[in-house]
Amino acid sequence: MARNQGLNLDEVLNKISAKDRVGSEMQESKLIYSVVGFLPACDMVDNALLISNLGYLLGQKGLNTCIVDLKVFNPNLHHFLDAQPSKKGSGLIRVLKSDKVDFREEIQATKYERLYLLSPSPHDLIEEYLDFEFEHLERVIDTLKSMFDIILLDIPNNPPLEFCLGAMKYSHIGFFTATERIEASSNMVRMLDFAASVGISTAKFTSVILMNMQDIHYDYKGLKEFGFNIVAALPLVKAAYASALEGKLYIRDNPLVNRYFLKDMRRLADILGNQ
CATH class of the missing domain: 3.40.50.300 (P-loop containing nucleotide triphosphate hydrolases)
Structure with missing residues (x-):
């Protein structure tokens, strides 16, 4: 099953053209984005899995x-x-x-x-x-x-809560995390519209990390039409969740790490750690 997941994800990633993905522009920036927010856009997103493994990679970079x-x-x-x-x-x-x-x-x-x-x-x-x-x-x-050197904020998607809007306000750069769900794009637009209505800058939350990709028909180009850029695409990996249940970091403690998962996790670490 793992083998089929890898082959399917390869096809999915090919659907996301290079021009729809960003990262190199951010790496060339001379600015230091030390406060990074992660905000879920829909159900079936696990920020804790993403942030814990990403934090480990950043620590390994000496940050x-x-x-x-x-x-x-x-x-x-x-x-x-x-x-x-x-x-x-x-x-x-x-x-x-x-x-x-x-x-x-x-x-x-x-x-x-x-x-x-x-x-x-x-x-x-x-x-x-x-x-x-x-x-x-x-x-x-x-x-x-x-x-x-760097702070990663796991932000709850609860707009009336100060910890949601406040974290968006004080992040230097932010990422929406989303799955292949039809409501993801509209949820992100509504959140940004609400944040803007109370005076919070939303330009820093236009990057999207796709999680738990399962090779289904999904309108990736639709995200770009709404003004969002895909910066990473992580597959659904059962072993990653199994590791989390045991309190282990998947990219560190699993001997057979999904290469697509690892590639884009490292890509995110490079974006944030090589500014």
Whole structure:
């Protein structure tokens, strides 16, 4: 089955012409995009799988990398990185509440070199996160920028939540993550329209990472017509999800890594790590 997946994906990638994909322009830029946001556009997207493996690759490039799990209602990146969940009242919520907190006590060092995690506790009450404003998140991100080379934000697709729009606002560059679903394009347009209506710049969120591709008939050109650029196309790989269930990183711990998955993961790491 894995063999058929690879052959099918090759055909899918051939459908996405080179002019529809970007990356080289970003690599040539002299700007440093140190805060990178990832926002799901539809169901069947797993940002934690993407961000955990990408963070590992960036760490291997020598970049001190901090992953911030902003999914305050359902944090899960600690599991993907085989880290202990934050205790109730610690981690992200503690640094949000006070500017007197020592970040070094709230950020977790993972078992991977130069890869760190700032996460909410799964034991925190949901209502504890409803009163934060953009300014609280801005202060946290500004502090992290002074501590790390690059920060990866796992953004929840929940527009009324400050952690969604605030993360979009303070990202230097952002990626929508999407699957081959008919509503993906319209969801991205609606999100950007809403963000623009409250004064948030949306030009930085025009790049798309396609995930869990399954070789189905899909209008990739339609994304370009809406103004989006495809920067990576990752196949659906069962072994990647199996690794995540065991708290392992697929691209590091699996001896037989899907070459299409690895190729575009490395491509993303090059885009972000060689600016």
